[in-house]
Amino acid sequence: MSNEKKMSRRDLLKLAAAGSTGLVMSGLPVRVIAQDSVTIKVQTAGLDDNTLQPVADIMVARHPNVNVEWVVLTGIDHEEVAAKILALVAAGESIDVGYAATEACQLFAGQGLAAPLDDLVTGDPDQDFWTDFFSDVHPSLVEAMMYEGSLYEPPRDFNAANMYFNTNVLAENGFDVPGPEWTKDDFVEIARGTTKKDDAGNTEAFGYAWTNRLWGSWMPWIFVAGGNLYTEERAPGGDWVWDGYYDGDAAADGRGGGFRWREPIANSPEVVEALQLNVDLWQEGVTPDIEMGSGQTLTGFYSTGLLCMTPAGGFWAGRLGNEGMEKGEFDVQYWPNWRNQKHQFGTGGHWLATVAAAPDEAWEFMKIEVSHEGFQSSQFFNPVIITTPSRRSYSQANAFESTGPANSDVFYGTLDDHPSTSPIPAPPWSNPMTTIFTTGTSNAMSGAMSPKDALDQMQQELEDLTARQPQYYGDD
Amino acid sequence: MTTAKGAEVGGGGILHWLLQDTMDGMRRRRAILGYLFLLPTLLGIFIFTAGPVFVSFGLSLFRWNIFKPPDYVELANYQRLMGDVRIAISFGNTLKFTVLAVATQVSIGLLLAMGVHRITQTAMRYYFRTAFFLPLLMSGAAVAVVMGYIFHKEFGPLNYYLGLMGVQQIPWKTSADWVLITIVIMSAWRNLGFTFVLFLGGLSNISREVLDAADVDGAQGFRRLWSVTIPLLSPQILFAAVTGVIGAVQVFEEPFIMTRGGPGNASRTAVMVLYEAAFKNIEYGYGSAIAVVLFLVILAFTVAQMWMSRRWVFYQ
Structure with a gap:
């Protein structure tokens, strides 16, 4: 005979009432999805509306009263998309959920456009969800999405600047893909050895190329040379996430409440040396003229064998396949060691607007996007990887099985094996900072100025810019 | 009352x-x-x-980023503007671009119009009128993207064909010496249709009797062009110059899409720094100050053109 007692309707109501009272008394923010018809406006970049449609479908299947409306903004790079979001908001348009990579995370947080998520995460009754999520995401990505102690975006994707090789070009010139410990000198040897020139001295195939932007670009050389654009500090705070979700994880030791980039150091000897290296390669004809952009042009050169090496992240794996490159025709390796092997990365995700008209539904969408179901359905990661998943379990070798590269373990390994790896400098004033950076870069890379002069000017402009900013960071 | x-x-x-x-x-x-x-x-x-x-x-008298209440700063934005090297360079670039672009559009537009005006075959006249006007109907952004590939130093078709003629690779977009010329070429190609059609209409309206009288008086070739045709076209030339200057001073999409103002600041224009200040850096007060100065520059140009036109524009 069973001892089970069936719960009566009255008991159920009592339990529900007691539970609700308990939640209210404990101060937990109870998120209730409205039953009325609700539309959430989700800002996406470029073609993300198609790419994220499966996530929206999950949302609508679970909450049929919710309609997801895409607000598509395109731009050549993240700071341009950020500028368009700002213009959109300035024009009185509202969004519930916005997308930002590292480049603009502190920008939106600093302006009060993005809402801190701390209470939403810690107050979520479904703590298993967050325990599982954080256990699957490297703490450096979470820290990069924090500003002054609060989390503003659950990371969805990331890309560290690794070195891509066209393996056909390497083989034609008698080189193998180098090992993980390779150095700057090894790089220069391969870059020179894979450059081909015609009789007139014009380069027909380049050993190395990059585009002028904040991420990628020559920023990885600044990091491995031991420099940065700004001093890098950690804000206090963030214990709720490190103690609450990363307790016992050595990779979380010493982390704080997000980065502070306070003092410009753009003309330090290390940065000058890094730029000089790139100018030298350009003057030798190893590197083509450097242009602005997000690397679309380089993809074409690379896939047609006109280029051997370029900085890129996991996002290139699927895209090179789309350009017609077969598995095995390209590979990847860590950035070469110079004074250190500190890599740079950028991470991306959605933020919740402080002025969201439907914050509960918006938050639900954000959760679904970073859930297992979201990762299993999002076309960012299916059928091929077009940006590196922030969740470790979706960044394993099997995710790159159909496309390559063979060394795909490098992507997450950059975070796991190189603990010094940190985000690109992106303070709340990152937009004008990026303009100054790319302008100074092209001053040197076009021969208009020496690297030292270009960086002295850049330093002065960054100092003036920083001095004009209100106090975005605390005093500690 | x-x-x-x-x-x-x-x-x-x-x-x-x-x-x-x-x-x-x-x-x-x-x-x-x-x-x-x-x-x-x-x-x-x-x-x-x-x-x-x-x-x-x-x-322009406030510091304002939309998200916080504006601060009244009197003329601080204008003081900053006067000391901003980027502003001086971009206004200088705009001035150079305006002179080159307007001169190119007016002179080549006039030459093309005179050429097509001489064509007697109606079908050919329609063909050339359509062909020269068509670029004006195209999206400036699309033109800039395509031209970006055409002008690519290493892999662009233009340098490829110039190379076949023995010309060294020209850094169209990546050299401070070349980039403005490149943008002028692109802009002129796109906007020629307007001046061309304007001048073609003007040429059609020149009285046959006046030209015949000039012939009788012995004015032919360049002399007739300089002393008869151009004076009779002067209202159209003035209109093309005024609208051309107003458009050229506001040049934005071509350099923005093709070069982002680079290399360095070599192709950064006045409207580009205005856009960057207001919409990228969310400094609406400073952006407005730039807009006010730009407005005064355009006003000064227009007034000067209208004043000078009294000396050389001839209305029949």
């Missing part, structure tokens, strides 16, 4: 004054009807053109 003519004004008096069955009353009704027709346009101009201009003047 009474008017000079003794009609009562006020209350029912106005109605009576309007509805008077006299010539004066009829004139008044016509005048009011005219103003009523003008009202929507005047309101539109006031709300959507003059209004934002005045607001922009006001905003």
Whole structure:
């Protein structure tokens, strides 16, 4: 005979009432999805509306009263998309959920456009969800999405600047893909050895190329040379996430409440040396003229064998396949060691607007996007990887099985094996900072100025810019 | 209250004054009807053109980023503007671009129009008119993207064909010496159709008798062009120059899409720094100050052109 007692309707109501009272008394923010018809406006970049449609479908299947409306903004790079979001908001348009990579995370947080998520995460009754999520995401990505102690975006994707090789070009010139410990000198040897020139001295195939932007670009050389654009500090705070979700994880030791980039150091000897290296390669004809952009042009050169090496992240794996490159025709390796092997990365995700008209539904969408179901359905990661998943379990070798590269373990390994790896400098004033950076870069890379002069000017402009900013960071 | 003519004004008096069955009353009704027709346009101009201009003047005296209340800073934005090297360079670039682009569009537009005007075959005339005007209908952004590939130093088709003729690779977009010329070429190619059609219309309107008289007087070739044709086309040339300058001073999309103002600041224009200040750096006060200065520059150019036109524009 069973001892089970069936719960009566009255008991159920009592339990529900007691539970609700308990939640209210404990101060937990109870998120209730409205039953009325609700539309959430989700800002996406470029073609993300198609790419994220499966996530929206999950949302609508679970909450049929919710309609997801895409607000598509395109731009050549993240700071341009950020500028368009700002213009959109300035024009009185509202969004519930916005997308930002590292480049603009502190920008939106600093302006009060993005809402801190701390209470939403810690107050979520479904703590298993967050325990599982954080256990699957490297703490450096979470820290990069924090500003002054609060989390503003659950990371969805990331890309560290690794070195891509066209393996056909390497083989034609008698080189193998180098090992993980390779150095700057090894790089220069391969870059020179894979450059081909015609009789007139014009380069027909380049050993190395990059585009002028904040991420990628020559920023990885600044990091491995031991420099940065700004001093890098950690804000206090963030214990709720490190103690609450990363307790016992050595990779979380010493982390704080997000980065502070306070003092410009753009003309330090290390940065000058890094730029000089790139100018030298350009003057030798190893590197083509450097242009602005997000690397679309380089993809074409690379896939047609006109280029051997370029900085890129996991996002290139699927895209090179789309350009017609077969598995095995390209590979990847860590950035070469110079004074250190500190890599740079950028991470991306959605933020919740402080002025969201439907914050509960918006938050639900954000959760679904970073859930297992979201990762299993999002076309960012299916059928091929077009940006590196922030969740470790979706960044394993099997995710790159159909496309390559063979060394795909490098992507997450950059975070796991190189603990010094940190985000690109992106303070709340990152937009004008990026303009100054790319302008100074092209001053040197076009021969208009020496690297030292270009960086002295850049330093002065960054100092003036920083001095004009209100106090975005605390005093500690 | 009474008017000079003794009609009562006020209350029912106005109605009576309007509805008077006299010539004066009829004139008044016509005048009011005219103003009523003008009202929507005047309101539109006031709300959507003059209004934002005045607001922009006001905003230029504030520091404002939308998200926080504006701070009144008096003329601080203008003081900063005067010391901003990027502003000086971009206004200088805009000036160079304006001179080169307008001169190119007017001179080549005139040459093409004279060439096509001589063609007697109707089909060929239609063909050339369409061909030269077509680029004007294309999206500036699309043109800039395609031209970006064409002007690519290492892999662009232009340098490839120049290379076959023995010309060294030209860094069209990546050299501070070349980049403005490249943008002028692109802009001229796209905008030539406008001046071309304008001049073609002007040439068609030149009286045959005047040209025949010039022939009889012995004015032929360049002499007839300089002394007869160009003076008779001067109203069109003035119009092309004024609208060309106004458009050129506001150049944005071509350099923005093709070079992002680079290399360095070599192709950064006035509107580009305005855009960057207001929409990228969310400094609306500073952006407004730049807009005000740009407005004054355009006004000065236009006034100067109109003043100088009194010396050389000939209206038949």
